[in-house]
Amino acid sequence: MIPTQSQPQPESSISARDLYARLLGYARPYWRMFALSIAGMLVFAVTEPLFAALIKPLLDGSFVERDLETVRLMPFLLVGLFVVRGIAGFINTYCLKWVGRRVVTDLRQQMFDHLLHAPTRYFDTHGSGQILAKLTYNVENVANASTSALTTIVRDGFTALALLIYMLYLDAKLAAIFLFIGPTTAFAIKYATKKFRRYSKRIQERVGSLTHVAQEAIDAHRVIKAFGGQAQEREQFRAVNEKTRALQMKMVATEAVSVPLVQLISAIAIGIVVYLSTMQGLRSDITVGSFMSFVVAMGLLLPPVKRLTSINSHLQRGIIAAESLFELLDSPTEPDTGTRTLTRAQGRIDYVDISHSYAADKGLVIEGLNLSIAAGESLALVGRSGSGKSTLANLLPRFYEPCAGCILLDGIDIRELRLACLREQLSLVTQDVVLFNDTIANNIAYGHPRAVTRAEIEAAAAGAHALAFIRALPQGFDTPIGDRGVLLSGGQRQRLAIARAMLKDAPILILDEATSALDTEAERHIQAALQTLMRARTTLVIAHRLSTIEQVDRVVVLDQGRVIEQGSHAELLAQGGYYAHLRQLQFNQTPATAA
Ligand SMILES: Nc1ncnc2c1ncn2[C@@H]1O[C@H](COP(=O)(O)OP(=O)(O)OP(=O)(O)O)[C@@H](O)[C@H]1O
Ligand SMILES: [Mg+2]
Numbered sequence: 385m386i387p388t389q390s391q392p393q394p395e396s397s398i399s400a401r402d403l404y405a406r407l408l409g410y411a412r413p414y415w416r417m418f419a420l421s422i423a424g425m426l427v428f429a430v431t432e433p434l435f436a437a438l439i440k441p442l443l444d445g446s447f448v449e450r451d452l453e454t455v456r457l458m459p460f461l462l463v464g465l466f467v468v469r470g471i472a473g474f475i476n477t478y479c480l481k482w483v484g485r486r487v488v489t490d491l492r493q494q495m496f497d498h499l500l501h502a503p504t505r506y507f508d509t510h511g512s513g514q515i516l517a518k519l520t521y522n523v524e525n526v527a528n529a530s531t532s533a534l535t536t537i538v539r540d541g542f543t544a545l546a547l548l549i550y551m552l553y554l555d556a557k558l559a560a561i562f563l564f565i566g567p568t569t570a571f572a573i574k575y576a577t578k579k580f581r582r583y584s585k586r587i588q589e590r591v592g593s594l595t596h597v598a599q600e601a602i603d604a605h606r607v608i609k610a611f612g613g614q615a616q617e618r619e620q621f622r623a624v625n626e627k628t629r630a631l632q633m634k635m636v637a638t639e640a641v642s643v644p645l646v647q648l649i650s651a652i653a654i655g656i657v658v659y660l661s662t663m664q665g666l667r668s669d670i671t672v673g674s675f676m677s678f679v680v681a682m683g684l685l686l687p688p689v690k691r692l693t694s695i696n697s698h699l700q701r702g703i704i705a706a707e708s709l710f711e712l713l714d715s716p717t718e719p720d721t722g723t724r725t726l727t728r729a730q731g732r733i734d735y736v737d738i739s740h741s742y743a744a745d746k747g748l749v750i751e752g753l754n755l756s757i758a759a760g761e762s763l764a765l766v767g768r769s770g771s772g773k774s775t776l777a778n779l780l781p782r783f784y785e786p787c788a789g790c791i792l793l794d795g796i797d798i799r800e801l802r803l804a805c806l807r808e809q810l811s812l813v814t815q816d817v818v819l820f821n822d823t824i825a826n827n828i829a830y831g832h833p834r835a836v837t838r839a840e841i842e843a844a845a846a847g848a849h850a851l852a853f854i855r856a857l858p859q860g861f862d863t864p865i866g867d868r869g870v871l872l873s874g875g876q877r878q879r880l881a882i883a884r885a886m887l888k889d890a891p892i893l894i895l896d897e898a899t900s901a902l903d904t905e906a907e908r909h910i911q912a913a914l915q916t917l918m919r920a921r922t923t924l925v926i927a928h929r930l931s932t933i934e935q936v937d938r939v940v941v942l943d944q945g946r947v948i949e950q951g952s953h954a955e956l957l958a959q960g961g962y963y964a965h966l967r968q969l970q971f972n973q974t975p976a977t978a979a
Contacts, residue, residue: 404530421483428539433549488523495523529705536691540691541688541692597617643690720803729892733892738754739945748787754947755940763939766930772945779791811888813896817877817878819868824862828841828887829841841861896926900927930966949963
């Protein structure tokens, strides 16, 4: 590890070797191709000293001994050598890339699968840009860095070794001089490549924030236009963009300085060897051919040695990218240790002493809440914005784990149920409707455990009062709705979400502001449909418009995560508390909007 100077850097707890061992594990299923690639590298490595070796008979044969037979053989040997080298090089590159692409594909798939089971909190704390960068840029980086590092270690390592052995064989004395100078060279080179890791890590983080800023601007393009946020967004993007450039330039500078430096150092080394070899006492009775062959071998040694000394930067780049991948892969998935199953729940729900906080340093959002909902009961949650209504609803499908207390479904702690089984019991229509870039029919049938008939989809759409507008679309139920449903109006989107929930037909229904985007008339219609839907199941309705919840069995008023009032609509009105006050406020406005 590189010692840190001024400011302490977060160093990884895992060693580089562990990381690479783990990465190599991904290549294991493809070991045959991998081995073939290594074999290609070794053959390639051996051709280098052979090339230098050709020089010896060429010079000695033609200029010294005038042996034309040997010289005539040379062109054939030379071409043959390049054919072998070319084939070996191809096998090496192709097979290694083949393995690399497989590993990238596997890693991506594994990361994506992991993401699908990541807890909601993971998405809250990691921006989508950052996660996307992991899945795209960082995976690519890991593959490139580790394949090039491997090539360098094996191919260049062996080339250098083969050349050294050849040099020793040619002239031990000269080779000894060279070996004496070699380590000094390597040491000087190592120093030049030291700064790499720091820059590389920061650049990867930058790329994440670059995507993040851009993505935010793309998603929020309407808000930006409406509020004239262009200047602010431009400035924000310019800042990250510029910082990325500056860092990249630092990395380029480090790289660019180290390359000529390495070459200079190596040239000096060769010069010293040549110079020393001419000195009295050190001079060996070496032939012209051997001497030239030796110098060529030294020259050929340069590029692989240079790459070997800069291997650290490749390794570091790979390590940082790999760390980021493994951070995702090692992050805990949603706890799903429950073993019990329910075919169809009755629908009794008990919140027992529930407290919840989104982060340890933030206050409690729900505080010691107790609430029992009978099977088949419809219950409305009312309260000011931020009082914890959505949170309470989100605890039921275990999107978040409460920090204290437990939730019982039919008297069973929901943690004892298999997660998939628990969620099967719930239909959810949330505040922000999420639709997929697919047809209307597929969006309504999304995630349904069995194949759904068109008639069932149509029935659900009819129940959600979506049939009229769907029929009016050019392709009806087969109309694609665009990315996240942008081609539909807010109210239309909401009706599709309700249709989806109707089709799911789960014993528990959660409607979190499910009709907020509808006009009063459409809401009235849906209200009727929802009434039928609610009849047979436990329903949790969250609504700001109190006119929509008059029919529910019980109203619970939340404030700062506590129940402050509960009872039927009539009881609460009679009580004259918060609910009655709120109702009064809205009632005064209602005639204007409802008319
Ligand atoms: N994912 C989250 N991470 C951190 N804090 C959150 C998160 N979601 C909600 N909160 C906080 O928890 C509190 C309760 O939020 P919640 O969404 O439950 O309110 P709500 O009653 O549904 O409000 P609204 O009527 O506006 O939808 C708020 O103070 C909010 O800032
Ligand atoms: Mg809410």
